[in-house]
Structures are given as structure tokens and as C-alpha cells.
Amino acid sequence: MTTARSALASVRKDLTIKTSPAHAFRTFTELFDQWWPRSHHIGKAELKKVVLEPAQGGRWYEIGVDGSECNWGRVLVWDPPARLILAWQINADWQYDPRLVTEVEVNFVAEGPNLTRFTLEHRNIEKFGIRAQEMWNAFDSEGGWTGILNTFAKLAES
């Protein structure tokens, strides 16, 4: 069951990079904007910059050429140079949703003097299947039925 679940619900990448974990970690975080594919962003305005604030709790967001900001998520675990966990909070409609939390965990392991094993896992993808907006709207309109909302909120934060 565990296998079936993870096959459905996560994406994994595993590669070796010719650099040290410290350098790889810094590049991934501080220089995020410089390697992120420009075509992938959610704001209406053309992408100017993607910012990953290098600290626990740091924001992860984009800035458009018109100065507008769109949140992507935040830093859940900041453990340089070994590990980073980001909250990806962009839903299936390409909107930031503070109630949705899917995790992107990145690990940097030294494999040689200048060689890093880099793994990335984007998990909790099953949360995209809850049809969040549609359901929230239905429940909101009924008013008072907060039990299930709270359950979903807890799910999204678990």
C-alpha cells in the first residue's frame, strides 16, 4: 500500500552534481531565481524574479515586471547544507492557496570531495485531488458546518 501510495502521490528526482553540498545548497536557495525555468510562474505579469528567502519560515514568491508579488509557499525546514523542505502552496488552478501545503524536500549528500548526491521529492500531491475550492465553497455556503473544514485544514497542514 505504501508503494502504491507514494507512486501516486509524489515525484522524485535523483542526480549527481559536480560540486560540494554547501555550494549546491547555496545555489539552490540564494540563487534560485537564476536557474529556475523562466516559463514557469503563476503571476499575470511577466516574471521578473523568484525569491526564496534563505531562512526557516522564509517566503517563497515571485515578483512580476510590474512589481506585483505572488506567493508560492514558504520554507518549512532550513538545515544547510544538507536539507531543505519547502511548502509548495500553488493549487491545481495555479493559484496560491494558504490552506494547501504540499512538501518539496531537497537533500544534499557529499559523495566525494566535489560531488553531491542531490535528491528532490515533491510529495502530498494527493492533496490536489480534494477539489479544494469547489468543496470549500459548498461548505462555506451552508455555514456552521465547520467540522469538516477543520479536518481539511488539519489535513492540509499535516
Next chain:
Amino acid sequence: MTNASIAWQVLGDPTRRNIFERLARRPMAVVEIADELPVSRPAVSQHLKALKDAGLVVVSRDGTRRIYHVDPKAVEAMRRYLDRLWDKAVESFKDFAERQEELSDSKGEKQ
């Protein structure tokens, strides 16, 4: 009636809601759900049918078992999309990190 209001009605039953919440956490077979709840297997099957008819869950096969999932079409489409996105992103990251490394090497500024 909209999908959402059908879904709302179907989830108005506490046992069904309980089953749906469990499936939102992970895909499960009927027997697993029945083991976790004070409800018979046939009753669980009836609830799953109602959830399925409302488009809230779908079924896949794992050998002889029927596994119930929450809306896996959306999940699978999203998974495929993110798989491609991260392929592209990590390749770009690797190239960039190694290029930076070569630059710092050639300047004798190794970290």
C-alpha cells in the same frame, strides 16, 4: 444541481464523511476501511458507491483488490505535470551549479 452540492449531500452522512477523509489521506481497499471503522464491509461498499457516484472517489485495481482514491485524475495529471516541471528545473539547476563551480575553480576561489 452542481457537483459541489451533490458532493455536499453525499458527505452529509457522518460515516461517509469519515470514509472520504480517510481516503483523502491515502488510497485504501474496502477491507482496510472496514477494519478501521465499526462498519461492516457491505456497508462500507455501499458508502463507497455513493461517494463514487458523486464523483468524489474512483477505483483502481491492485491485483485482485479494488483500491479507492480521491479524484486521482486530477492527482495524476498534476503528478505528471510536476514530474516534467521538476525534470526541467533540476536539470537547469545542475547545469547552473556546475557552471558556477567551474567559474569559481578557474578563479581559484574554491569554497
